[in-house]
Amino acid sequence: MKLRWLVSNLLRAATGWAQAPQTAPKPLADSAEVHTNLGLALGEAHTDLGIALRQKGDVDGAIAEFRTAVRLQPDDAEAHTNLGVALGEKGEVDSAIAEFLTAIRLKPDDAKAHTNLGLALSQKGDLDEAIAEYRTAIPLKPDYAEAHTGLGIALREKGDVAGAIAEFRTAVRLQPDDAEAHTGLGVALGKKGDMDGEIAAYRTAIRLQPDYAEAHYNLGVALRQKGDLDGAIVEYHTAIRLKPDYAGAHTNLGVALDKKGDLDGAIAEYRTAIRLKPDAVEAHNNLGVALRQKGDLDGAISELRTAIHLKPDDAEAHNNLGVALRQKGDGAGAIAELRTAIRLKPDLAEAHNNLGYALFKKGDLDGTIAEYRTAIRLKADDAEAHNNLGVALGEKGDGDGAIAEYRTAILLKPDYAEAHYNLGVALRQKGDLDGAIAAYRTAIRLQPDLADAHKNLGIALCEKGDVDGAIAEHRTAIRLKPGDAKAHAALSLPLEAKGDLPAAMAEAREAYLLDPNNTVIKKQYESLLRKVNSQ
Secondary structure (H helix, E strand, O other): OOOOOOOOOOOOOOOOOOOOOOOOOOOOOOHHHHHHHHHHHHHHHHHHHHHHHHHOOOHHHHHHHHHHHHHHOOOOHHHHHHHHHHHHHHOOHHHHHHHHHHHHHHOOOOHHHHHHHHHHHHHHOOHHHHHHHHHHHHHHOOOOHHHHHHHHHHHHHHOOHHHHHHHHHHHHHHOOOOHHHHHHHHHHHHHHOOHHHHHHHHHHHHHHOOOOHHHHHHHHHHHHHHOOHHHHHHHHHHHHHHOOOOHHHHHHHHHHHHHOOOHHHHHHHHHHHHHHOOOOHHHHHHHHHHHHHHOOHHHHHHHHHHHHHHOOOOHHHHHHHHHHHHHHOOHHHHHHHHHHHHHHOOOOHHHHHHHHHHHHHHOOHHHHHHHHHHHHHHOOOOHHHHHHHHHHHHHHOOHHHHHHHHHHHHHHOOOOHHHHHHHHHHHHHOOOHHHHHHHHHHHHHHOOOOHHHHHHHHHHHHHHOOHHHHHHHHHHHHHHOOOOHHHHHHHHHHHHHOOOHHHHHHHHHHHHHHOOOOHHHHHHHHHHHHHHHHO
């Protein structure tokens, strides 16, 4: 949320000065008094014009008028405050701070000047000094809701969530119809983990101010975290309708659409966010991930490199770039990026998991296992890391360890088809055909198009003597993955056992044609060829 700048003077009615009734003439003032009164009147006129221009959105014009007012009334604290407000809105925070300090020097008990100085210091990142200014403003004017709101924001940014919530609640009590204070309370409640309270606060803010784009945006974020993607998408769309150039809303709408499976819609939103804000690191990162999912690895790598250029210490971007480079075939580059991600954020479990996979592809089993174990230590409920560790342990010859990891993965994620399949492979290697067959059947039920599960189920059934069942599974595997030489070779075995040598020979030949360098397939083909020729 963004705290409002506070203008000291209120714009007077635009009906002109009220005319005094006719009275007896007064003695003329001396020239100095006339000059002073004229300066005051002119200063106030420039102030009024500056406020009007600021309300119209003409910040430059407002600054020019406020500067004239300050020149005419150099000792007027409110004139300096008004100039500081306009400069702050222009982004000239240092100049704004200078004006607020002048206002405070001229009028030390001016709560608004202290509050505005606190806001400017917050924008500079000097939270301790900002908090000091807000704490100075509040005793001067205890019922000043804006000062409590500003203090709440600063405390929240400092990590004092409980203190922030207390200040926001005070602001809401003092000014119940302040949508911004309710929004600030919602953000703080969200940081505390009170998601229901957070959502309620945002809904109150929206009821009070239906065109408050930031409140709709924050509500969208909370609803997405709550799992209500449809509700989140509605709120993001509303925020964008109210504020079409709201880059953050476009980015988060992209995230929600991605989670809904609308990858093209997500990509379009990320591109819009980047067009509106070319230095939006999160949008570049998310676009890179989405393009990788679409198979556009070059585009993904380009976007992720841009994100890293904008924010070199972004561990997630380095992690995502590592994944894209690995898929592109650049194993060394992938490992380098993943190690950078871990150096920047040692507790990033995902980076350890991905580094483990990259090392596995390189053949470094010990390094692989170490990374997977670290990933699990950091995130014990990561089913994918347990599954991957099982694969590595299996390759290392630790069948029992592999089975234990697959079972843990399945316990954490019962619908994890790949883990059920891998468990089947490990059980068959241990000689437990019944257990393997059950695991393969579960994998197929969860993912009917998992060709390898059909193939391996066919092998297990053949070993159990169920030739017809084996043939059926192998044919399904080949239908799903016609170019799988091993599936054709596997099908030839039950066909041969059934006595159908021509069909077995045809499958063995197809396997050999698909993979002529595979010595096992070549031997099987030559053996069948000799049998056929001997008849």
